Amino acid sequence: MPNQTTAALLLQSLQQLGVEFLFANLGSDHPPLLEALEQAREQGRALPRLITCPNEMVALSAAHGCALAGGRPQAVIVHVECGTQALAGAVHNAARGRVPVLIFAGASPLTQEGELRGSRNEFIHWIQDVHDQHGIVRGYMKYDYEIRVGHNLPQVLARALRIACSAPQGPVYLSAAREVLEQEVPGLDAQPLLARPLEPLALAPAMLGELADALCEARSPLIVSSHLGRRPEAVRALQRLSTRMAIPVCESAPSCLNLPTDDPMYLGNQWNQPVQNPLLAEADVVLVLDSDVPWIPTVNRPRRDARIFHIDVDALKQAMPLWYLGAERSAQADALCALEQLDAELQRRPLPLQAIEQRRARIAALHARRDQELAALEARPGDGGITPEYLCACLRAHVDADTIVCNEGISNYHTVINHLRLTEPGSLLASGGGSLGWSGGAAFGVGLMRPGSKVIALCGDGSYLFSVPSSVHWMARRYAAPFLTVIFNNGGWKSPKLSALALHAEDAVGRAEDLGMSFEPAPDHAAIAAAAGGAWGRRIGRADEVEPALRDAFAALAEGRAAVLDVQVGAL
Structure with missing residues (x-):
């Protein structure tokens, strides 16, 4: 086969190994990848689909949801150590949730005098050069490796994916400098057999x-x-x-x-x-x-x-x-x-x-x-307000066999499970970790992997803000992967308050009126999604508003628009 750059070989090998999506936040280390993508587009060669992600945590959360919904690993591309750090808590979620994801990061160029193609030509190439880029995430990875030459790249990728997909599954991290990505190497094919996970273990x-x-x-x-x-x-x-x-x-x-x-x-x-x-x-x-x-x-x-x-x-x-x-x-x-x-x-x-x-x-x-x-708890509240139980019971009427729920209800985790009463395997997903902000990106990733499914993200108002909704809903509109977000809004961080009261209910915490966890004045959550992604949105606080709002939200989904329903379910 004719020579190609390491970057082109990287993309070709990912395609051959079954990776469908590249959730990318691009930077100055990625020109070789962009050139390879454009060449492939001009030549009509198939490669994994590039998904532009304005935020790295959203990118990894989307890959996480995609992998859960499809059972196959996807790839995330980030910018040197800055992008690696910006993956944030999504790294924890992927590790604790045992999700197979391949993370690829560029690295600052290795040369500064133009000795090799890709040598340093921007001031940030010195600023972003650190002693141990891999150390930022090594404690969460099943495997990490710096690609030094392109000649064995297909084998390295296959090994990384094999480790990621073998039980217990988890994320892996690879990096390469620009000079390596620009290097011309003989054309090679990846061998999917080398990427097959280990066979499952049986009981003795x-x-x-x-x-x-x-x-x-x-x-x-x-x-x-x-x-x-x-x-x-x-x-x-x-x-x-x-x-x-x-x-x-x-x-x-x-x-x-x-x-x-x-x-x-x-x-x-x-x-x-x-x-x-x-x-x-x-x-x-x-x-x-x-x-x-x-x-x-x-x-x-x-x-x-x-x-x-x-x-x-x-x-x-x-x-x-x-x-x-x-x-x-x-x-x-x-x-x-x-x-x-x-x-x-x-x-x-x-x-x-x-x-x-x-x-x-x-x-x-x-x-x-x-x-x-449980049925008794689902009764319509007599005071006209909305309880989480009543909200879930109303939502349940709109759930069908193709519905997938991303549960980040936090203090309402159990309420969601108890009152949605799901019965289909694979219909309920959660991060498996403890870093909030997963559900928005994950729901987008599920929608990409399972087009046609009804995707619902359930979260608190705190976890909604953590999810970077401006990025999430821009992506949902750009890539036609709409989903419904239902916010259980109690006006702040309820779970940290519950944690504090569990230890100090009889102490100063128990006597305090404000523990610094309130979100007043309240953000307009639905407006954020509307401004960023043209989403339908509404905020409600009375029981008689729930059914009409849900009908309108699902009608928006049917039209291809994401929807955000911000529901006041009590005060902090």
């Missing part, structure tokens, strides 16, 4: 046998999960196990739908609520499947003699300095593979059918009672 026979024994002997077993549903087929496998053995499932800080909420074995989700879960307190066998924080020991924990089994795609949690569970058996294994093994093992055994049926009736009754309690 000894643990499989012990776990099957424990579940058959248990009087009150319980399953806890948080992110098993990242693989939709694992949801059905969990459903088969919980149905066969009549084992209730509780979610702890879920970042996806792990069991349909209408399944009789589903018994809710718990986040930071300072209450003991009664099912966890009574369980004699607890199976933890893919969960970083299955319970918070200071307020909610299993009984002391409970037998705990732990199966996780990331069982050691090596990225977390302090973490332990106390399980008698723990395995780093693929949840779907483990559940299929367990299902086959249980089919070979005589089961305690009478005990299982008694338990099934009891759990189904608890599920029905929970549904009644």
